[in-house]
Amino acid sequence: MKPKTDFLFTMVLFCVFAVSALGLVITGVNVYGRTVSSMEKNYTSRTALSYVAEKIRQNDTAGSVKTADNMLCLSQISEDEEYVLYIYEHEGFLMELLTRPELSFDPDAGQKILEVSGFSVSEKSNGLLEISAEEKQEGTVSLYLNLKSTGT
16 A cells, blocks of 8 residues: 555656646746847837937038928938938838938838837927837837037
8 A cells, every 4th residue: 555655645746846847937938928028129119219319410410400290301411412311100110211302202212220100209499309219018218319510
């Protein structure tokens, strides 16, 4: 009778350890999945803001940074030719379009940069820009950027 109870005790103990190990693995997988998802969402919105801020800093000269209809318009001169770089949100993507100022703006012609739920840019006061990127589940992340040139 003793060998039978020893075997039964060993099997019950093994099953308890197996279920505990499986529960621990499942918990770890869930935590890892939530962490990766959160990091990906954070990456998208913050990368979009960093990208736009760097473009503004590159073009921060008098009169070259303008906002219109949730769109950023950056004037550039390259090889004695004037260009306008438009940064805007279109069909769920942050887009950019480099074109000549005399050509009409076509939002479909731009290059996709990042997927975003929403993007807005506005001038709050003389030289202070508010740039916002929206994520589906994370909400809106904003960046305030003060221009070195005041646009005059």
